[in-house]
Amino acid sequence: MSIKAIQCVAWGGPELLQLRDVELPEPGPRQVRVRVHAAGVNFPDVLIIQKKYQMQPPLPFTPGAEVAGVVEAVGSDVTTLKVGTTVAAVCGIGGFAQACIVEAAQCMPLPPGTPMDLAASFGLAYGTSWHAVRDRAALQPGETLLVLGAAGGVGLAAVEIGKAIGARVIAAASDEAKLAICKEHGADEVINYEDDDLRAALKALTDGKGPDVIFDPVGGKFAEAAFRSIAWRGRYLVIGFAAGEVPSLPLNLPLLKGASIVGVFWGEFAKREPAANARGMLELVRWMGEGKIKPRISKHYALSEAPQALMDMAARRVVGKVVVAP
Helix, strand or coil: CEEEEEEECCCCCHHHCEEEEEECCCCCCCEEEEEEEEEECCHHHHHHCCCCCCCCCCCCECCCCEEEEEEEEECCCCCCCCCCCEEEEECCCCCCECEEEEEHHHEEECCCCCCHHHHCCCHHHHHHHHHHHHHHCCCCCCCEEEEECCCEHHHHHHHHHHHHHCCEEEEEECCHHHHHHHHHCCCCEEEECCCCCHHHHHHHHCCCCCCCEEEECCCHHHHHHHHHCCCCCCEEEECCCCCCCCCCCCCHHHHHHCCEEEECCHHHHHHHCHHHHHHHHHHHHHHHHCCCCCCCEEEEEEHHHHHHHHHHHHCCCCCEEEEEEC
16 A cells, blocks of 8 residues: 655755655554644754755655654554554654654644644644753743744744743844734744844843843854843853854853853754653643643645745745645
8 A cells, every 4th residue: 555755865955855655654563653634844854855954864755753643553562552543743754744654652642623733833843942941941930032033933932932931032033024923922022133233122122131041043144143142141042053054153252141052952852851851741731721832823735735835944934833734
């Protein structure tokens, strides 16, 4: 039996991806097969097909790191899930297909009636942002959090998590429409960093103190300006480099500010510290139940349109989250 899947057959941009028939995969002893109803689209999906990500699977492979769907087959050693269970799962690769294999330990059963697109947009963005803001930065109520690239998937998640913790959140993005969305998701203040001087705006909004925590999934030209504005004992969270440029920061800056540069790699954290990650997921689920966080789904794509979804992600045309619906 075969299924439809998007395949990366050569390293390069999304335009090289192909929609193919592939064999229906069978789960290993500790795995399950999920019939995919929705797959979240994330920036690492753009990087992995270009051989620019930490994980480099052998060709050909199916990209797509997170899914929601129904368990349709279980491995011999799986006791926590059964056929028919609706789950959200982080699969790393394989999600842009009609079915995919997932480690049972990476599946989270969903409450009845949970929208599949919402569930498929939850794990990676909110997991990354929780690990960054709550775990790595230990953001405290009353502190100030600056979120760069705030209208993207992880950016909006960080805005919402910062507000759930009780911080003051400053959202920075590239245009007024994106900033309006950040306001809708709880941002206290906003900065258009394409039109305004970032350092001057941060000085004015913080009475010269600077943000206690900076959440940066963008990199590029604003990184140094943001770091030069950081508060004493500030924490600068390195999430990723959506701008395409890995910035170089003068190391005298953290010395002068008593500040920390903190790396964030949620996938490795989830693998090495599963109990801590599970606590984070539980807190996120609680916050979602309380209405404090809610992924924003701005667009749905058919499976055949997955390459276009990745092109839109690469061009930074995506606001919030987008999903592929096989």
